Amino acid sequence: MKEQIFKNIQSVLEQINNACKQSNRNPNEVKLLLATKTVPAERIKKALQVGHTLIAENKVQELKEKYEPLKEILHTNHFIGHLQTNKIKDLLRYNVSCIQSLDRLDLAEKLHQRLQYENKTIEVLIQVNTSFEESKFGVQPDNVIELVKQVAQFETLKIKGLMTIGLFSAETEKVRECFKLLKNIQQQIIALNIPNVEMQELSMGMSGDMETAIAEGATIIRVGTAIFGQRIHSDSYYWNENK
Numbered sequence: 001m002k003e004q005i006f007k008n009i010q011s012v013l014e015q016i017n018n019a020c021k022q023s024n025r026n027p028n029e030v031k032l033l034l035a036t037k038t039v040p041a042e043r044i045k046k047a048l049q050v051g052h053t054l055i056a057e058n059k060v061q062e063l064k065e066k067y068e069p070l071k072e073i074l075h076t077n078h079f080i081g082h083l084q085t086n087k088i089k090d091l092l093r094y095n096v097s098c099i100q101s102l103d104r105l106d107l108a109e110k111l112h113q114r115l116q117y118e119n120k121t122i123e124v125l126i127q128v129n130t131s132f133e134e135s136k137f138g139v140q141p142d143n144v145i146e147l148v149k150q151v152a153q154f155e156t157l158k159i160k161g162l163m164t165i166g167l168f169s170a171e172t173e174k175v176r177e178c179f180k181l182l183k184n185i186q187q188q189i190i191a192l193n194i195p196n197v198e199m200q201e202l203s204m205g206m207s208g209d210m211e212t213a214i215a216e217g218a219t220i221i222r223v224g225t226a227i228f229g230q231r232i233h234s235d236s237y238y239w240n241e242n243k
């Protein structure tokens, strides 16, 4: 099993390198995040041993279950799932350094309250619904700037950029539009120079569309299937914390 994960990581790294070459980017600008939903801690450990230490869960429950077994290995945890406000307290127990899925004001408010109480700060990305699909979470593109301005008022939340899930489509050009839109919103926000807002990260691209995302400026790609293999449940199951 270690061999297979190792090979898969190698081939994803090659894909990243090739995509960077084609778009004249430095591969050091693109971080590989391992999306570990449904993957048992033992297998995640193997990936971590290969040296890829940025991982992310979609559900607080899975974060909790894998916390102890993964504790002994150095790694960085992000959160990429839909977050319910009643799970905030629990989430903050497990050493998550960045919540990539901040998509609404009430969540930001509640996070801020809890972080203040715990005397902590956390990095966040604003999740944008660039595909306009109802099934996807994320703030609507037209409302991103307003949300960023509001979140910037909470000094415990350190905005580092934007995140999106591209359209699921075999038509590359339609997928590309999602990533272009995210980049465009990023540029608009940078131009506004909002205090307490950094915009260096664009988290976009997954197993099926990482090349396109890299060509459009991704700094974090989130890869699950290409490294750990197919999952049993459909993704919509993991994109809804209610289920």
Ligand SMILES: *Cc1c(COP(=O)(O)O)cnc(C)c1O
Binding pocket: 035, 037, 058, 080, 081, 165, 206, 207, 208, 222, 223, 224, 225, 226, 235, 238, 239
């Ligand atoms: C599962 C997941 C990924 C990884 O998807 P793959 O297609 O398995 O690479 C990326 N981002 C989010 C938000 C996910 O839930």
